[in-house]
């Protein structure tokens with residue numbers, strides 16, 4: 013059985029990288045990640061470094077598995093936490109992932125930072141990600157969660173289901189336009205911004221694509 017290590021790199025600031033993540037990267041012979049993630053470990057990467065893009069995910073995940081099969085220490089860098097809309101899902105969903113034992117090093121998720129910034133407990137919240145696409149079933153579940161009075165944390169889709177699209181969608185589906193929402197942009201980065209408003213106000217605003225949206229109960 014081959015072994016791949018998937019490392020959560022946190023929300024973007026080097027301050028949120030764990031010591032465990034850094035140690036794993038320092039020991040790796042192959043490190044694969046998006047440019048933004050690789051940049052966080054510039055001084056730590058001793059092995060081969062490969063940049064993940066939207067177009068080469070299949071190719072590089074296969075390369076990661078093959079390298080691990082040859083006995084190399086391979087690390088995949090995943091933004092935030094690998095288990096929430098991250099690379100863990102990408103590895104597990106690929107057929108060839110079945111022969112791979114995955115070692116996950118957790119990272120601080122954007123969801124966690126968002127909850128912290130807003131001073132919210134999130135054990136009873138409902139989480140959604142639309143980052144990998146928007147389905148009618150998911151949209152229906154979102155309306156149901158809001159109607160059920162749950163706090164909702166979601167990762168919007170960057171083009172067709174942005175926070176303002178979501179606000180319009182919810183109001184069109186019977187949610188009170190005065191419902192309080194928050195959009196937390198670029199968390200932990202120099203341009204971090206927390207916007208607290210209502211569905212009505214949010215429907216008219218533009219937000220950074222790097223954001224977490226909260227719909228308050």
Ligand SMILES: C[S@@+](CC[C@H](N)C(=O)[O-])C[C@H]1O[C@@H](n2cnc3c(N)ncnc32)[C@H](O)[C@@H]1O
Nearest residue numbers: 023091092093096098121122167198199222223
């Ligand atoms: C592929 S998902 C990865 C989520 C990640 N696994 C996590 O746990 O945070 C990327 C999306 O996460 C959100 N995101 C990631 N980093 C963020 C940050 N620093 N501030 C706000 N949102 C962020 C954005 O919605 C972005 O489009």
